[in-house]
Amino acid sequence: MKFLSEFRDPALIRSLLLEVNSKVTRAWKIMEVCGGQTHSIIKSGIDKLLDPRIELLHGPGCPVCVTPLQDIEVAFKLAQSKEIIFCSYGDMLRVPGKSENLLMLKSKGAKVELVYSPLDALTLAQNHPNQEVVFWSVGFETTAPATALAVLRARERGLNNFSVLVSHVQVPPAMELLVADPASQISAFLAAGHVCTITGDVEYRAFVEKHKIPVVITGFEPTDILQGILSAVECLESSKPQMINQYTRVAHSGGNKFAQVAVGSVFEVSHQYWRGIGMISDSGLKLRKDFSDFCAQKKFAHFENKNTKEACSELCQSGLLMQGKIKPPQCPEFGKTCTPESPLGAPMVSTEGACSAYFQNRRLIQEEVLNYV
Amino acid sequence: MCLGIPAEVLNVFSEGDVRWGNVSFSGLRKNIDLSFVPDVQIGDFVLCHVGIAISVIDQAEAHRTLETLKALGELDPQTEGEVGE
Amino acid sequence: MFECPFPIQRYPHITMAHGGGGALSHELIEKLIKPILSRELESSLDSVDLRFDTSMVPVMTTDSFVVQPLFFPDCDIGRLAVIGATNDLLMRGASPKFLSCSLILEEGFEISALQNILLSLRQTANQVHAKIVCGDTKVVERGKGDGLFINITAIGERMPSVMWHPSKIKVGDSIFVSGDLGRHAVSVMIARGKIPFASTIKSDCESFLEVIQASIQSEIRVRFMKDLTRGGLASNLIESMSATALSAEIWETAVPVEEEVLAFAEVLGLDPLHFACEGRFVLFADPADDQRTLKLLKQFHPQASKVGIVEASSLPGVNTAPLWLKNSLGMRRMLDPYRGELLPRIC
Numbered sequence: 001m002k003f004l005s006e007f008r009d010p011a012l013i014r015s016l017l018l019e020v021n022s023k024v025t026r027a028w029k030i031m032e033v034c035g036g037q038t039h040s041i042i043k044s045g046i047d048k049l050l051d052p053r054i055e056l057l058h059g060p061g062c063p064v065c066v067t068p069l070q071d072i073e074v075a076f077k078l079a080q081s082k083e084i085i086f087c088s089y090g091d092m093l094r095v096p097g098k099s100e101n102l103l104m105l106k107s108k109g110a111k112v113e114l115v116y117s118p119l120d121a122l123t124l125a126q127n128h129p130n131q132e133v134v135f136w137s138v139g140f141e142t143t144a145p146a147t148a149l150a151v152l153r154a155r156e157r158g159l160n161n162f163s164v165l166v167s168h169v170q171v172p173p174a175m176e177l178l179v180a181d182p183a184s185q186i187s188a189f190l191a192a193g194h195v196c197t198i199t200g201d202v203e204y205r206a207f208v209e210k211h212k213i214p215v216v217i218t219g220f221e222p223t224d225i226l227q228g229i230l231s232a233v234e235c236l237e238s239s240k241p242q243m244i245n246q247y248t249r250v251a252h253s254g255g256n257k258f259a260q261v262a263v264g265s266v267f268e269v270s271h272q273y274w275r276g277i278g279m280i281s282d283s284g285l286k287l288r289k290d291f292s293d294f295c296a297q298k299k300f301a302h303f304e305n306k307n308t309k310e311a312c313s314e315l316c317q318s319g320l321l322m323q324g325k326i327k328p329p330q331c332p333e334f335g336k337t338c339t340p341e342s343p344l345g346a347p348m349v350s351t352e353g354a355c356s357a358y359f360q361n362r363r364l365i366q367e368e369v370l371n372y373v
Numbered sequence: 374m375c376l377g378i379p380a381e382v383l384n385v386f387s388e389g390d391v392r393w394g395n396v397s398f399s400g401l402r403k404n405i406d407l408s409f410v411p412d413v414q415i416g417d418f419v420l421c422h423v424g425i426a427i428s429v430i431d432q433a434e435a436h437r438t439l440e441t442l443k444a445l446g447e448l449d450p451q452t453e454g455e456v457g458e
Numbered sequence: 459m460f461e462c463p464f465p466i467q468r469y470p471h472i473t474m475a476h477g478g479g480g481a482l483s484h485e486l487i488e489k490l491i492k493p494i495l496s497r498e499l500e501s502s503l504d505s506v507d508l509r510f511d512t513s514m515v516p517v518m519t520t521d522s523f524v525v526q527p528l529f530f531p532d533c534d535i536g537r538l539a540v541i542g543a544t545n546d547l548l549m550r551g552a553s554p555k556f557l558s559c560s561l562i563l564e565e566g567f568e569i570s571a572l573q574n575i576l577l578s579l580r581q582t583a584n585q586v587h588a589k590i591v592c593g594d595t596k597v598v599e600r601g602k603g604d605g606l607f608i609n610i611t612a613i614g615e616r617m618p619s620v621m622w623h624p625s626k627i628k629v630g631d632s633i634f635v636s637g638d639l640g641r642h643a644v645s646v647m648i649a650r651g652k653i654p655f656a657s658t659i660k661s662d663c664e665s666f667l668e669v670i671q672a673s674i675q676s677e678i679r680v681r682f683m684k685d686l687t688r689g690g691l692a693s694n695l696i697e698s699m700s701a702t703a704l705s706a707e708i709w710e711t712a713v714p715v716e717e718e719v720l721a722f723a724e725v726l727g728l729d730p731l732h733f734a735c736e737g738r739f740v741l742f743a744d745p746a747d748d749q750r751t752l753k754l755l756k757q758f759h760p761q762a763s764k765v766g767i768v769e770a771s772s773l774p775g776v777n778t779a780p781l782w783l784k785n786s787l788g789m790r791r792m793l794d795p796y797r798g799e800l801l802p803r804i805c
Contacts, residue, residue, distance in 0.1 A: 001399045001721055003379040003418055003430055006439055010786035015446035036376060045789025089423075090727075116654065117424025119406060139423075142377070146423045149408055156390065194377045197420065197428045220377075222787075223442060249435040250377075250420050250428050258409040259427060341797065351376070351727050361791040378725050398725055400718040402656040 003249070007221035013046065016226035021051040023233050029055045029185050030232050031178070031324050033171055034140075034192035035062035035352025036220050042357040044222040054229065057324030058357075060174050061192060063139045064091050064350035065318055066274040067167045072097045075165055078134050078300055079110045085128065087113045087121035088136045094340075094349040118150035118164070125154070125162035134296045138167045142194040144285055145259035148266040151287070151294050163296040166286055169272055171195050172203045173283035178323060179211050186324065188232035190218040190225065193247035198263075200255025201243060208243040219247040266291055275346070276319030316345035321354055328358040335359060377422040379430055380405065382415055394419065394426065462573055464490040472567040477597025486595065490569070494576040495559060495583075495590045506591045508556055514615035517552035519543060522609045528575065530649035532660035533642075535608055536579030538736060541663050542687070543610035544586045548666040549683045549739060551620035551674055554588035558611040561595045564603030575606065586665050588612065620674060624701035626681035627742050633706060633766040634741045634751060636669065637662070637759030638714040639691055640733030644722045653726070659718050664737035669758045678751050679744035686738045691765075692731040693795035695740060696781050699768075707782045707790065708766035731783070732796035742768065 032038060038058045041047050047056050060066055076097050079086035086102075093102045093114065106112040115121050121135035137147040147164055154162045171192060178184055191204055196217045204215045214235035218228030227246045235242055245251060265288075272284025287295045316338070317331045328334050328347070338344040340359060347353030380396035385407065387393070392407045396419065406425040407413055419426035464485070475482040510516050521543040528535045544554040559579065563572070583590055641662040648657050666685070673680060686694050691713065699706050715723075715730045723730040743751050748764060755762030771780075781793040 001379070001717065001724065002381065003432075003435055004724070006435075008786075011446060012439075012442045013787060015442065019445050043791070044785065045787055045791070048789065049787065117406075119424045120654070142427065143423055145409060145427065146406075146425045149406065149425065153390070194420070194422065194427070197377075227438075227442075249431045249438060252428075252431075256409050256427055258411065262409070360794065363789065363791050376725075376727060378721075398718075398721040400657065400659075401721045401725065403654060403725075 004221065007219070007223045008044075009223065013044070013222045013226065016223060016230060017046065017049050020054070020226060020230045020233055023230070023237055024051045024053050025237060027053040027055070028187040028233065028236050029057050029324075030188045030190060030229060031057040031059045031186045032190040032218070032225070032228075033059040033061045033175065034190075034195070034220075035065070035350065035354065035357070036194075037061065037190060037192065037218065037225055038354050039352065039357045040220050040222060041225055042361045045361075045363065046222055046226060048363070050229070054233070056229075057186060058321070058327065058354040059178065059189075059324055060274065060277065060322035061140075061171075062322070062347060062350050062352040062354070063143070063167070063169050064095055065322060065346040065353050066169055066277065067092075067095070067138055067346070068273040068275050069097065070273070071165070071167045074297065075136050076100065076102070076105060078165065078296060079105050079112050081132075081300070082111075084132045084134050084300075085111045085113055085124060086134050086136070087115045087118075087124060089116075089138065090114050091350050091352070092136060092138060094343070095346045096343055096349070118147045119153075122150045122153055122159075122162060125159055126157070129161060132161050132163070132299075134163050134165055134300075136165045136167070140168070140192065140195050141170055141198050141263075142192070144168050144263050144267060145198060145256070148259075148262040151266050151291055152262060154294060155291070160293070163294050163299050164287070165296040166267075168267070168285035169274065170269075170283050170285070172207060173280050174274070174277075175207060177277070177280050179213060181323070186213065187236055188214040188216065188241075190228040190232065191215050193217055193219040193224070193251050196245075196247070196255065197251040198256050198259050200260075201245060201251075201253050205243045208241055212241045214241040215243045217243075217245040217247050217251055219250065274322075276316070276322055278319075318345045318347050321347060328355040331355070335362070377420045377427065379418045380421050382413055382417050382419060385413070385415060396421065396426075462490060463493060464569065464573075466569050466573075470569055472563045472565060472569065472572070472597055474565050474597055474599065477563065477595060483595070490573065491561075491576065491593065491595065494573070495580050495593065504592075508591070508613065511615055513618075515552075515618055516613060517547055517550050517616055518611065518613045519546040520609065520611040521546060522607065524604070524607050525646060526604065527646075527649050527651075528571070528605055530661055531645045531658075533645075533663040533736075534575055534578050535606060536575035536577075537582045538661075538663055539608040539610045540579055540582040540586065540588070541665050541736060543612040544588060544614070545666050545685050545737075545739075547612050547614035548670040549622070549685050550614075550616055551622055551670065551680075552614035552616035553667075553671075554586050554612055554614045556591045556613040557583060557588050558609075559590050559593040560609040561593070562603060562607040562609075563595065563597045564605050565597055565600040567603075567605055572606070579608075582665075586667050588614075617674070622680055622682050624682050624698055627698075627702050627704060627768055628681070629704060629768055629770050630745055631681055631742045631768040632745045632748050632751065632764055633695075633708065633768065634743065634755060634762060634764050635686070635691065635714065636666075636739050636741065636755050636762050637737070638716050638719075638761040639686065639735055639738055640715055640719040640723070640730045642736040643690070643733035644719050647722075655722070655725075657718055657722070659716070659722075662735050662737040666737075666739060669755065672754055672757070673741075676750065676754055678747045678754065681742040681744070683739050683741045686735045686740060688734050689796040690730070690732040690734055691740065692729070692781065692793045696793065696795050698740070698742070699781060703771060705769050705771045705780055705782065706766055707769055707784055708793070710783055710785045712763050712765045714761040714763050729796075731793065
């Protein structure tokens with residue numbers, strides 16, 4: 001596939017590995033923020049091919065994984081309503097709530113539709129004027145523009161049967177939280193290339209200026225990730241923290257202005273609870289008052305259960321995991337009580353979850369070898 | 374959720390208020406919303422994410438990046454010796 | 459050009475009466491089903507005598523087909539049913555001989571569609587030299603049947619000397635695939651219309667008859683073969699290996715997959731190693747026969763490839779030996795069987 005396969009060329013990957021490894025003189029901990037990058041790293045195995053002094057930490061780059069339990073329970077209640085067609089990305093279908101998931105509800109008769117885009121949910125609403133259609137909008141800054149577009153179009157077309165349940169998070173506040181932890185050992189960040197494609201790099205420049213920690217805007221293919229790591233190592237070894245863009249073919253300094261305008265007109269910043277981590281100020285998005293007609297939570301306020309206790313399974317270590325403090329195989333439940341079929345938390349079922357990355361790519365390494373019975 | 378795949382724009386058309394691109398992922402075709410890339414042309418490659426194009430791929434930058442990476446391989450000390458001989 | 463004696467103008471759709479056993483049932487069988495499938499079908503008997511070559515081993519299989527949609531690029535449920543069932547026989551080295559055909563029709567199903575499916579079914583049976591010798595027809599109420607379900611029971615014969623079985627697999631054996639993978643799953647999924655992509659990909663549905671006959675004649679030391687249907691290469695290999703105490707390593711770069719199938723997998727975040735085929739098989743053979751095996755397979759599909767090797771289990775003392783996938787960097791990861799529900803009703 002053009003502009004994809006070339007960046008997976010094993011010869012180029014090997015050259016980059018040699019180059020990175022030749023530059024390392026000390027131990028560094030580099031955190032990639034995006035779950036898509038985590039999957040790429042574990043699938044290719046480059047974490048095992050790097051100089052062992054480079055440790056890759058996996059950050060909170062999985063919006064599905066950090067969606068609060070309260071939002072999930074609201075989603076489930078909406079999905080079970082006979083008047084609602086509940087639309088969701090495939091990723092959310094198996095995320096466990098307190099005891100069920102959307103797929104189970106679907107098998108019991110709930111009208112749950114898998115969609116690939118919020119625009120598909122909008123089309124569904126237009127084609128079913130007598131049904132309420134709710135779209136569950138989960139994601140980082142990359143995904144918010146599509147939802148903003150859907151809401152703007154719904155308004156232009158005068159639709160009154162379309163609404164969105166918003167569970168959006170933003171990356172820079174999470175990075176701030178991580179480095180504010182006195183125990184943080186993060187030397188550098190690989191920023192999510194597609195998030196920056198939308199937002200541009202201004203917040204990351206400010207971050208580097210403030211914290212003197214290198215940030216490299218990085219893509220998703222193995223060569224992209226290694227280029228990101230190489231830049232990070234060069235900054236660290238020379239003690240010159242910078243913000244560098246290593247995903248120039250896609251992400252530009254100013255980001256995508258059209259997408260930013262759409263997001264800015266529909267959403268405003270809000271405080272957001274991150275499952276397993278806690279409340280992070282100004283780290284989420286919610287619909288502006290002007291668009292409250294399209295807010296599913298307001299429209300169906302009678303479904304909200306304010307008494308939901310915010311908790312994952314007590315055994316799920318997603319909080320520590322997403323702050324880069326442990327890796328999946330270090331969780332005692334990994335692969336034993338927690339598998340994709342019976343997940344204790346979202347990281348095991350999300351396509352961006354670190355646990356699913358490690359589980360799908362189990363390797364012949366002692367701590368990752370599972371006991372089959 | 375960050376899954377973004379490059380696709381070639383084969384055709385651009387409008388339907389009402391929406392500008393669409395018929396794009397190809399190595400032959401697999403889909404209609405993608407082009408609202409956020411108004412300057413895109415047929416033959417460009419766009420990065421597609423949840424049904425919309427979020428960026429036009431800078432092909433010159435892509436080639437430049439690949440050339441830089443290939444050059445790294447040429448500087449690989451394991452091959453330098455062979456070249457010197 | 460086949461002229462159907464069924465009074466299609468009077469009954470363009472299946473009614474409950476067509477399954478009731480009375481006059482309309484009789485008309486459906488005598489004027490539509492029998493003329494297409496086999497004039498020798500005895501509608502007055504519920505069973506048929508079979509004659510076998512006593513020097514051969516009779517082999518039997520049964521398969522039900524619930525594919526949606528019923529028609530997809532280059533194939534339909536009728537053709538799929540015969541190919542699917544008879545390929546199961548051929549994987550044992552057995553030549554297909556007799557078929558039964560049971561139809562479960564939904565009230566309201568179009569007779570013209572049924573006619574086309576039955577014609578395709580008969581044509582395919584002819585191609586694999588199998589006779590349809592008995593059958594059954596039932597009708598269920600509208601909303602209870604999704605158009606048409608087909609069950610085929612197939613009986614064939616194999617030579618006693620052809621003993622392809624997982625117990626024959628040894629450490630060091632070579633693993634081949636007979637052609638490129640995954641086109642059937644992709645073509646069906648796109649034809650279903652719920653995934654908003656367009657493609658020219660056609661199903662890979664085809665009979666193994668010729669390649670199996672050639673394999674038997676070739677004296678290649680085949681250990682075992684398995685067709686790569688539901689669950690794709692990964693699931694079927696895991697199933698094959700689970701009958702042994704051995705492990706296998708597959709080389710990612712050696713597995714042949716068309717660009718468009720790879721793109722489909724990429725865009726949807728799926729693994730092409732889980733994509734069902736309906737005309738591809740995996741073959742375990744003696745490595746000393748590698749050149750001959752590859753030459754034979756490539757006669758039928760240029761993309762046939764050696765994709766891996768059988769090895770001793772990497773996890774001694776563990777019941778289920780893993781299947782490893784080695785990537786282009788030489789890193790190995792365990793493959794899992796397909797566990798999802800995103801690709802339902804593929805066959």
